[in-house]
Amino acid sequence: MSLSRKIAAALETRRDPGTVPGELTIDESPHRLTLRLTAAGPVGLAFDALEFQTAARDAWPLEALRAWGDRLAARVTYLMEPLSVLEADPTGGQVVLRSQAPTPRGDHHSFYEVRLGREGTLQFGRVTFDEETRRRRPASSQMTLEVLERLADDLVASIP
Secondary structure (H helix, E strand, O other): OOHHHHHHHHHHOOOOOOOOOEEEEEEEOOEEEEEEEEEEOOOEEEEEEEEEEEOOOOOOOHHHHHHHHHHHHHHOOOOOOOEEEEEEEOOOOEEEEEEOOOEEEOOEEEEEEEEEEOOOEEEEEEEEEEOOOOEEEEEOEEEEHHHHHHHHHHHHHOOO
């Protein structure tokens, strides 16, 4: 069974009251996806964080992380804002992708942020930037089940 199908099956059990919030981890070797769910229903879900890890290779040099980021940005075009590679940090061994154009709502701007790490890790989340305080804070991501399944498939497909 694919990672996306395992997610769909696991979320079926999370629709009952009392099962959310909580953490949901799905393994489909060599990949693992973890969601920190805040809500789940028949159409969609909300989560504070999505973490993905692959053991498809031992180490990811910066060039390989950047190429992974480029593939993700090219594949994941169906979110509210398209992603683009923002920076590659050779010291920290990390590549950061962000929304090309954040969504404004009043004095806040919200955007997606993806961090790729040299251990084959991916952290996906939504961030809100408050213009008044000039501070960032994590925000909840909301998706339909179909978008989450597609995202899981694209994460796996983007790994060489």
